[in-house]
Amino acid sequence: MTSWFDHTINGLIIGNIYGLLAVGLALIFGVSRLINFAHGSVYVVGAYVGWVAVSVLHTPFPVTLALVVILAALLGIAIERFGIRPLAGAPRIAPLLATIGLSFVLDQTVQILFSPDPRSVPMQLPNWRLEIGGGSIGMLDLLIGGIGITAAGALFAFLKLTKWGWAVRATALDRDAARVVGVDVDQVNRIVFAIAAALGGVGGVLVGMYYNVITPTMGFEATLKGIVAEVVGGVGNVPGAIVGSLLLGIIESYGVALLGTSYRNLFAFLLLIAILVLRPNGLFASRHQLPPEPMTGTFIAPSKPIGLPVPLLAALAAFAIALPLLIDNGYLIQTLTNAWLYALLGLSLTLVAGTSGQVSLGHAALLAIGGYTSALLAADYGFPVWLTIIAGGLMAAGLGTLLVSPAFRLRGHYVSIATLGIGEIVALVILNWESVTHGPIGVAGIPPLEFFGRPLYDTNAIYWVAFAIMLALALLQVRLLSSHLGRTMRAVRDDDVAARSFGISLNRYKGLAFAFGGFVAGISGAFTAHMYSFINHETFNTHISVLALTIAILGGMGNVGGAILGAVALIGLPEVFRIAAEYRILLYGIALLLLVRFRPQGLLGTV
Amino acid sequence: MNAPVNASPITTAPLLEATGLVRRFGGVTAVGGIDLSVFEGELVSVIGPNGAGKTTAFNLISGLDKPDAGAIRFAGANIAGRSPEGIAAAGIARTFQHGRVFANLSIADNVLIGAHGRLRAVRPDWPIIGPLAELALALVRPASVRAEEATLRDEVSEILSLFGDRLLPRIDQPAHSLSYANRRRVEIARALAARPRLLLLDEPTAGMNPTETAEMLEIIASLKARGQTILLIEHKLDMVMRLSDRVIVLDDGRKIAEGKPQAVRTDPAVIEAYLGHGNIGAAAPAGNAATAAPTLPVTA
Ligand SMILES: Nc1ncnc2c1ncn2[C@@H]1O[C@H](COP(=O)(O)OP(=O)(O)O)[C@@H](O)[C@H]1O
Ligand SMILES: [Mg+2]
16 A cells, blocks of 8 residues: 555656646746647657667667757757747637647657557666655656756746846747847747757656656647646746646645546646636736736638538538439448538537637537437437437537536636646546446447437438438528627627627627537537447547547638538548548648648638 | 716716726726716716826726726616626627727627627526527527517618718628728727617727818717717817817826816816826827917817
8 A cells, every 4th residue: 555655755756747848838838828739749759759769779868868858859949930930920829729730740740650559668777765654765756856856946047047048038028028129039939949848858758767658649648737737837837837737746646546546637627627717827826907908719810701602502412412322332421421420510619619719629528428428328228319319419518518617707728728628527527437427448339320210220321310410400500600699609709808898798608609519519429429339438539629620620610611511521531542540630730730820711711 | 076067967866977986907006096977968078198097997987897996886876896798788888999899790790799788589588598598599580589680780770871981881891801990980880789878989089080080070979969978088189179068187097177178178287287298199299289388289
């Protein structure tokens, strides 16, 4: 049995590693007001550079560390130069989306180069432990603690004592004023990204040695933890980030001690949501002040939406309906069925993120709620499938809206972070609430789709039903957009302050957007569950949330036709070209990057 | 101390009455204990150098910001600290100094948003299920809802016609495609669509050329003529002199004068404040002000 002493030490060590991430995130937010979702990917790259150094080049530890620092810093500079700087004039959310795209690209590149299998980073230190009271401290613990303290000390010395440190602080205080007094803010950005990436890379190697295992997919969780720690300390607050990290590490460590490993992340995300709701400016913030200018989180590039003529749309729909009769290719039909289901998800997100401006990064959770509701009601309680699918939609609408409602008071990036956290909480509850959700085993033997009591196994029939549902909900959404609700939601998106001044309650209309969108996504998740006959907590993962956002942006935010087109393009084309799964996520990342940079209004224009 | 100097219905209580308003930002006292009242049918102007606290006072009245101290009564009820939605519902509409149109909405939709609080058929105020009923009614759209929407759309055209052919021909264009002056007009149209009991205008002619300013003056005069109660922040003093029943002068967060336009214009404290700051707004450049000793310069 491990003692509380050990749990505390463990919490501090993990907190130290979170700190290496969170400090970088805070520095980057400080100078460029950006939440860098690619930060965890730098940590992954750092871990793999370390692995190559130790296992292939057999470098001694100091050389390993130096290699990691240099290569990670170069990567940071490259991210800043090619990912962030070109977006200087774009909407505030654009660079955030770009960093998500970058994280996909980097993680998948690592995965393609090193395979998805976990690898162990051999420890380069003597394995002695110091016994203290009921617990012990190892050499590695001391080393990680030492590196953390040294890094923090060096960083503060840099910030307080050097010319560039002064420039970084000046830029963080007021970018425009700094520019006016002659600070080279581009150079400041470059320096900050280099420092942040170097710290993140070191965090990656250390975590590899601490847990003795690294995987290409560990970056995303690292980003999330870094963000949680940063939010706890107050976004952009460097000392706050360190305190937030240690606090997070200890809370997680005690939580794991009390309830088990699978609860670790649940504690982190509950802490995130609690802070966002209760103290959105962090634990150390002073009294809340009205932000002097609106910090809108929308990704709406003013553009003229391309209106497709109704006869053309009708012809396309007729073609889609006739397709299974025209060609005999079950694989293609299945692919398109998938595309219609993703189109539903895209419709949902384009309403929430595009029309209403709430850029949700946890949208897959709505699929999960719909899918699990329907699957469990049908499989465990024997309700007819058509009824459980509707129940899935309603549950996603109701529960989804309820869960995100604490985020309604947030704006901009905070909405994205909160929805991401809420999405993770949903997945973790599904994983841990075994008595209802079957936990990690998932739900197997989900009854098949049915049509007026007859089970549907036929590929074409499933295709038609999916298309019909998609079309019906798309038309309903068009009707919604043409009503007063459409203009009200778009007004909330464009300027929530002005909207409130005309009596528009943000809660009510954000809630209605999530309710309608939740229903649409819930139906999609429910349908998918019965089509697959098996789901588990990973079926609807964060990759799907980001894919949904890419679909919505590709089609044009808020654009109903665009969401359908985006789904067909992003789901159908890779399938048609038979692109292997790991390259597909790479492709999604590149698509997101290119879109944000070159065609933010999407194919059909934002509405 | 703040007895209305020039209000016809002296016997009735003011429509808006703010007393002892205070708002500080860190060390800056943006509004330092202002009293202000507006009677039904009156047009009261608030003037003062940049940074005097005029916009902050508007933000407090419209609920976008909360006062650190002071009371605001509107139509008999205390509204200090209420949400902006609640204050809008009580009958106050405003425009914003720097323009806050909904950039991606058409002119028509922008103005319709102004009428949001007046939607009845599609927004039944039932408890709890109200929002869901609203969703259902928006999707089903029964005759009553369609009729309400059609009436409001007619009204939008009517309001826009107030601005001649500045806005009407562009009614379906998105607001981001409009000129700055036209966006300011859309804001006023949007506020009018709310049919407010009190209209707050924050520098409606900022950035407008003399012709456009003269046009705006006519429009505000016509609003006043039909009985609209208006609280106006304006830098262009000739406009203030011609429109106002009463003028309130702020400087550095405090009220330094109040009275009829002519009286305020010759008030030494006011002249001192303006000349001292050398900063009087677009209508009267500093050079001009320096030569005009006894009264504030007004270009007729
Ligand atoms: N949100 C804010 N945060 C900090 N200071 C503010 C804020 N809003 C206004 N101020 C300050 O309050 C003072 C009054 O500003 P304002 O009301 O905009 O003046 P006016 O509209 O009369 O030009 C100014 O010194 C301004 O800098
Ligand atoms: Mg002002």
